């Protein structure tokens with residue numbers, strides 16, 4: 001694979017899921033990586049250092065230190081952390097804007113922002129709209145920028161209630177059956193971002209939705225059931241079953257997002273070995289829960 005960007009790639013969020021996957025993708029391409037971390041002595045930061053990642057300390061209230069950490073960067077990858085309350089939303093945007101400002105001051109030649117699919121539309125989800133604001137701030141910065149917009153993480157199924165009831169695998173989600181939920185594994189978010197960061201992939205239009213599979217509730221249940229050797233059933237819950245307002249808005253959006261075409265080919269053009277859901281299930285070590293016996 002051609003590596004056009006041989007400079008150090010700086011990654012913000014490297015101790016987290018997405019940033020960690022970006023680091024994995026970069027290291028697998030032989031890139032030099034510097035992680036911008038708020039707690040360099042943490043176990044996760046030290047685990048990065050043990051893999052050859054340089055650590056630079058991050059403080060949101062120390063812009064000069066951020067600029068210094070970006071010194072000489074060939075490219076910069078950042079994401080913004082989860083938010084929910086109005087205060088957290090503003091913190092998220094402030095953090096994103098501070099990172100963009102630092103990249104401007106350090107004259108970073110290419111910035112890749114891991115946003116979210118839907119940030120570019122009127123999703124009705126506050127923590128998607130916040131990423132839309134960061135995208136806009138980045139666009140207006142004059143930096144060369146690429147936006148990577150991941151769809152729902154396959155890893156979320158580690159938290160979605162999957163049960164086994166009288167030998168049948170049951171999946172329940174607040175999403176009507178027949179709606180194709182867009183999914184991607186963290187590994188592929190990292191691989192796509194890394195390919196763009198090292199200059200091995202170009203994104204026409206400067207933004208890409210990172211989607212690897214699109215499946216209805218029944219199809220998702222069937223994939224888990226097939227892996228576990230159980231027949232499977234999907235139960236669509238009503239939106240009213242979701243108590244968290246932000247989660248309710250998100251599932252309402254997922255149903256709407258299914259109507260926008262998923263450009264799987266664009267993602268495969270960058271990462272041919274992209275995982276569909278069965279591949280993720282196999283790799284994740286997921287096992288079916290004990291049979292609750294209820295029906």
Ligand SMILES: NC(=O)c1ccc[n+]([C@@H]2O[C@H](COP(=O)([O-])OP(=O)(O)OC[C@H]3O[C@@H](n4cnc5c(N)ncnc54)[C@H](OP(=O)(O)O)[C@@H]3O)[C@@H](O)[C@H]2O)c1
Nearest residue numbers: 013014015016017018019038080081082116150151152153
């Ligand atoms: N779940 C999904 O399906 C999905 C899909 C698309 C997009 N997203 C978006 O992905 C984002 C979450 O990504 P993730 O799962 O990779 O997050 P994560 O695993 O929670 O990692 C967050 C990273 O940000 C750092 N961080 C958090 N708050 C910080 C702060 N105030 N200052 C400096 N660093 C801070 C953390 O560092 P420490 O190690 O120091 O804590 C960590 O490296 C959310 O914005 C979410 O909306 C999620």
